[in-house]
Amino acid sequence: MYLGLKEMRHEKLRYTLLSGVLLLIALVVFMLAGLANGLSNGNRQAVDTWQAQTVYLNKNANQTLSASQLKLADKSKLTGNQVAPLATLAGTLRTTSNSKKTTTNALATSRNSFLMPKIVSGHAINGKNQILISAGLKAKGYKIGQKVRLGTTTKTVKIVGTYATNTYMISPTVYTDIATLNRLKGAPITSGKQQTINGFVTKKSQFKTSHHGDLEKISINTFINKLPGYSAEQLTLNTMIYFLFVIALAIIGIFMFVLTLQKQPLFGVLKVQGIGTKHILAALLTQSVAMALIGIVLGLGITVGLAQLMPAGMPFVINWSQYGLYSLALLIAAVLGALLSWRTVANIDPAVAIG
């Protein structure tokens, strides 16, 4: 400890530079993690608020909601107490004058279903052609009582309530009932059990019999992973993060190794004086952990600062437990990096210091 810290104090430039490199790596890790979280959240927030367990889709839909088509009547094939029909429409929300247009994802379910979001202001849907909008849309200027158009039709719907910030596949959500959505879609059947929907979302349910036609049961996690682009996006960002851990390890390892080679004569002198491999290695470990800590703490600070400055449209979510885990991974990389010089330190022959 003593040796390691005193050397850092004396060789400020050298160790500041490496701490700086580690800071940059930590910063990139935290930024990527924040973006991965933000994108993940933007994709799945609506799904997460459902707190559902299983989803039923058409088995030919490749587990993708928008590709699945079922009928309301298919509900009879399922048993369970909270089974909600779900229909979606990726559509533009626009004012009747077309002065404002926003890409949204409209989600429809039955009026009393557990999927319906908790109303923050206004009231729940209690009649035809009513919609609820999420906070993000309210912030854009859409108001309760306003008549708006959704999708490409000229039919108007009325905003009757708002709920908390909510997105699905990066777009803010709009909720309505099944019949209204089918009217907006221009579906041939807009009432009764023969209406088309995309799937059923449930908390606890199962198939009534083994004859369940085209229905396929998938877990909510599978459903999320099958959201278009979701897995690819997460995998890409996470792979980048994992590579950064390896890069951090390599940088610390190489730097410490080169320093060790440079300091071989000094280490020889230390060994002559009875200060052995253990103490020299402890000094290297102290230094790499100290540099990693400096990098991580500053990296976290800058990340939090940057998060405040980011434009609202940038999906960025800080997940502290994940940041804790990644910080730990960077620390472990630093420790492993320092340990790479173990053999070199152990093999330094103290006799070279004499004669």
Next chain:
Amino acid sequence: MTKPVLALQHITKQFGHGHTAVKALTDANFEVAPGQFVAIIGPSGSGKSTFLTIAAGLQTPTNGQVLLNGTELATQSEKARLAYRFNEIGFILQSSNLIPFLTVTEQLKLVDKMAKRPFQKDKAKTLLAELALSEVVDAYPNELSGGERQRVAIVRALYNDPSVILADEPTASLDTPRSIDVVERLAKEAHQHQKAIVMVTHDQRLIGNCDVVYRIEDGVMTRQ
């Protein structure tokens, strides 16, 4: 004469095997008692460094025994020899064995840190004053003159209260007046603190202050 602290008996060190074998030391005998300042003098390549590395337990002899306070060194484990070097031997090396990123005081603090004991402030102060270093206690080695550096090395060697101090060409990087100063101080410390000090040198002029002189040539050691 008092019992020797360090004794080398019938030491032979051979490098290589068969007809490429080189004998660096042949049947060397040596001893030093507390309070003695002993010089080992010889030209370069005579086996002086081999002698020192064996006395310090850095190399094991091919034959013979190294006894420190009556214990044989060769039979000890690597770890025990490391502890032995730390506790029982003080080193003063050719150029300097100071750590470049520690101040003079910190060089001494490090010794206490390694021994896991609090800093012996008074002892440090006294020793530094004794070697006229009170003015430079907060200086780094590169801010010191060559003579000061070697004096700090002497303080560092004395500070841990070793049984023996081994000095390997302590004046190699110094001019004559400074060399004589350093050697005089070594002699004084040996007598004043009852330390056994062994100085290896090639410089004939420096042996005036020594109590005993060994001459070494082509691996053969003779007491003068």
